[in-house]
Amino acid sequence: MAMFESLSKRLEGIFSNLSGQGKLTEDDVNAALREVRIALIEADVNLKVARQFVERVKQKAIGADVMGSLSPAQQVLSIVNEELIEVLGGTDDKNKLDLSGAPPNVIMLVGLQGAGKTTTAAKLANYLRKQGSRPLMVAADMYRPAAVKQLQTLGKQLTVPVYSEPMGANPVDICANSIAYAREQACNVVILDTAGRLNIDERMMNEIITIRNRIQPREVLLVADAMTGQEAVRVAQDFNQAVSLTGMILTKMDGDARGGAALSIRSVTGVPVKFMTVGEKMDALEPFYPDRLASRILGM
Amino acid sequence: QETDTITDDLWDELEESLLAADVGPGTTDWLIERLRQRVEEEHMRTGSQVQRALREELASLLGPSSSLRFAKQSPLTVILVIGVNGSGKTTSIAKMAYRLSREGQKVLLAAGDTFRAAAIDQLKEWGERVGVPVISQHPNSDPGAVVYDAIQAAQTRGSDVLIVDTAGRLHTKFNLMEELKKINKVIQKFIPDGPHELLMVIDATTGQNALLQARKFAEDIGLTGVIITKMDSTAKGGFAFAVADDLGVPIKFIGTGEKVENLIPFDPQSFVTALFAQE
Ligand SMILES: Nc1nc2c(ncn2[C@@H]2O[C@H](COP(=O)(O)OP(=O)(O)OP(=O)(O)O)[C@@H](O)[C@H]2O)c(=O)[nH]1
Ligand SMILES: Nc1nc2c(ncn2[C@@H]2O[C@H](COP(=O)(O)OP(=O)(O)OP(=O)(O)O)[C@@H](O)[C@H]2O)c(=O)[nH]1
Ligand SMILES: [K+]
Ligand SMILES: [Mg+2]
Ligand SMILES: [Mg+2]
Numbered sequence: 001m002a003m004f005e006s007l008s009k010r011l012e013g014i015f016s017n018l019s020g021q022g023k024l025t026e027d028d029v030n031a032a033l034r035e036v037r038i039a040l041i042e043a044d045v046n047l048k049v050a051r052q053f054v055e056r057v058k059q060k061a062i063g064a065d066v067m068g069s070l071s072p073a074q075q076v077l078s079i080v081n082e083e084l085i086e087v088l089g090g091t092d093d094k095n096k097l098d099l100s101g102a103p104p105n106v107i108m109l110v111g112l113q114g115a116g117k118t119t120t121a122a123k124l125a126n127y128l129r130k131q132g133s134r135p136l137m138v139a140a141d142m143y144r145p146a147a148v149k150q151l152q153t154l155g156k157q158l159t160v161p162v163y164s165e166p167m168g169a170n171p172v173d174i175c176a177n178s179i180a181y182a183r184e185q186a187c188n189v190v191i192l193d194t195a196g197r198l199n200i201d202e203r204m205m206n207e208i209i210t211i212r213n214r215i216q217p218r219e220v221l222l223v224a225d226a227m228t229g230q231e232a233v234r235v236a237q238d239f240n241q242a243v244s245l246t247g248m249i250l251t252k253m254d255g256d257a258r259g260g261a262a263l264s265i266r267s268v269t270g271v272p273v274k275f276m277t278v279g280e281k282m283d284a285l286e287p288f289y290p291d292r293l294a295s296r297i298l299g300m
Numbered sequence: 301q302e303t304d305t306i307t308d309d310l311w312d313e314l315e316e317s318l319l320a321a322d323v324g325p326g327t328t329d330w331l332i333e334r335l336r337q338r339v340e341e342e343h344m345r346t347g348s349q350v351q352r353a354l355r356e357e358l359a360s361l362l363g364p365s366s367s368l369r370f371a372k373q374s375p376l377t378v379i380l381v382i383g384v385n386g387s388g389k390t391t392s393i394a395k396m397a398y399r400l401s402r403e404g405q406k407v408l409l410a411a412g413d414t415f416r417a418a419a420i421d422q423l424k425e426w427g428e429r430v431g432v433p434v435i436s437q438h439p440n441s442d443p444g445a446v447v448y449d450a451i452q453a454a455q456t457r458g459s460d461v462l463i464v465d466t467a468g469r470l471h472t473k474f475n476l477m478e479e480l481k482k483i484n485k486v487i488q489k490f491i492p493d494g495p496h497e498l499l500m501v502i503d504a505t506t507g508q509n510a511l512l513q514a515r516k517f518a519e520d521i522g523l524t525g526v527i528i529t530k531m532d533s534t535a536k537g538g539f540a541f542a543v544a545d546d547l548g549v550p551i552k553f554i555g556t557g558e559k560v561e562n563l564i565p566f567d568p569q570s571f572v573t574a575l576f577a578q579e
Binding site: 035038041042044045047049112113114115118119143144145146147149150151152153154157198199225227228229230231232234235252254255256257258260261280 | 307316319321322324325326335384385386387388415416417418421422424425426429470471472473503505506507508509510512530532533534535536538539558571
């Protein structure tokens with residue numbers, strides 16, 4: 001089974017018998033977009049999203065001039081790249097964290113098991129504190145063995161306070177109680193670390209619905225693993241429907257995953273990417289740059 | 301009846317269901333080509349025949365089912381568990397420990413993840429729940445030293461199986477892959493035919509990166525098997541076909557939940573059936 005060959009190389013191949021002059025015809029474009037679609041799927045972009053995306057690009061590419069210094073392949077790539085950046089949110093302000101409510105502003109992290117919520121909670125606390133906030137982290141995972149200890153350990157490392165209750169406490173109550181505690185401690189941002197859960201686990205999804213309704217967080221962020229495959233769309237849709245996501249954080253981008261899941265999630269739910277995480281250390285959190293992710297998805 | 305003929309729509313549907321299950325464009329192309337060839341050669345007439353042939357091809361990519369390998373020369377079997385961050389290594393170790401203990405094996409666990417916050421506590425808590433002792437040192441201590449300790453302890457106590465937990469690591473991190481080689485060497489020094497299993501844990505919700513991961517781990521330290529976790533999700537784990545076929549490494553277990561009982565031996569037939577199941 002053939003390994004993935006770089007998209008630009010494959011496009012050069014397709015256009016090799018085109019003179020590099022004139023306009024891109026529908027046939028040229030169709031042939032090129034077949035390769036683009038495969039490259040997107042190879043990058044874990046959802047099948048349907050890839051198809052819709054390619055349709056959008058098609059309209060822009062047919063009839064485009066290829067007279068300038070760009071080869072036809074480069075021309076198509078550049079149209080695809082621009083469109084990707086656009087779909088990923090461009091320079092949209094929605095990509096930024098919104099903490100403009102009356103303090104304490106609450107950020108709730110949700111997602112599948114092992115996506116990186118707990119680690120990301122600590123990175124966010126670290127990031128916000130550097131910006132002058134006083135964060136509080138809340139250990140609302142009562143299920144995973146040593147989940148509370150994990151957050152407490154990170155809190156100690158960072159000297160950021162952690163609110164927790166003894167085993168057996170109800171996660172909804174823990175979150176509610178933490179708000180009063182934040183006020184007492186003069187913390188102006190509260191980060192809720194919830195347990196990992198499957199989007200099809202009704203009982204567990206009801207738990208975060210209840211927390212959301214009770215606490216009314218300013219931000220509800222889906223923490224999603226950059227390595228996620230085709231199911232990312234379904235997962236994000238289910239979480240979005242349950243708790244009305246305000247954004248997502250794409251984790252583990254320090255590997256070689258292409259991160260196509262983020263494109264799928266953004267285009268199907270409209271939920272913007274707000275941060276990317278790029279390592280296990282506490283400073284490995286970056287603001288989201290759509291152009292970088294676009295290049296990454298295209299393997300450029 | 302014309303409903304079961306082999307049409308372009310049928311090919312499109314097959315392609316789509318494979319891609320949607322994370323089988324990946326490369327393997328999907330290969331499968332479709334292979335099926336078209338078989339349709340010719342075997343004079344297939346119906347869509348059902350094609351569907352059946354596809355299931356055969358898929359199952360044959362996975363290879364036969366394969367159970368855990370135990371030590372022949374030494375009394376102690378060592379199982380080393382590796383994989384990228386958050387895939388489900390520690391939980392799968394607890395599940396294996398539970399399973400093996402119930403089969404009458406004397407199991408010992410080694411807390412080889414000394415890096416991640418509370419990773420040692422997590423394994424210890426699982427050990428208590430399952431009733432299996434855990435050998436550990438302080439956070440940030442050398443994982444090689446933990447493994448050394450654990451082998452000594454296993455030999456003194458007369459354990460049958462030692463399962464070693466390791467920190468999650470992305471396959472692209474040179475230093476962390478070197479650390480893993482070192483852990484492997486410590487095992488080999490004391491148990492020359494070990495580790496008897498080198499199991500890589502992959503999350504079923506992973507997409508095409510799974511193959512890159514598996515390939516790198518296989519190259520750097522070798523793999524004897526794969527565990528696919530989180531099969532209770534809506535993801536199908538279609539990368540398994542490329543992983544099993546390309547690397548020739550069998551899938552040994554499937555994780556189907558967060559409880560200790562949620563680990564089942566891998567069965568190629570039911571995996572293929574589940575691939576086409578509608579939720
Ligand atoms: N390499 C890398 N590892 C990460 C990153 N973010 C998180 N991790 C690791 O991923 C693993 C899982 O992270 P957690 O924070 O425990 O994930 P979680 O979502 O809280 O997990 P559950 O609570 O079990 O659902 C840990 O080993 C983290 O160190 C990242 O950006 N890069
Ligand atoms: N639904 C489901 N969750 C699972 C399964 N296996 C593990 N998990 C969950 O996935 C999360 C991560 O599991 P861990 O065992 O901590 O993963 P790990 O690979 O040891 O993680 P690191 O050591 O941080 O790299 C936990 O919340 C587990 O409960 C499974 O088969 N199904
Ligand atoms: K499944
Ligand atoms: Mg957690
Ligand atoms: Mg672990």
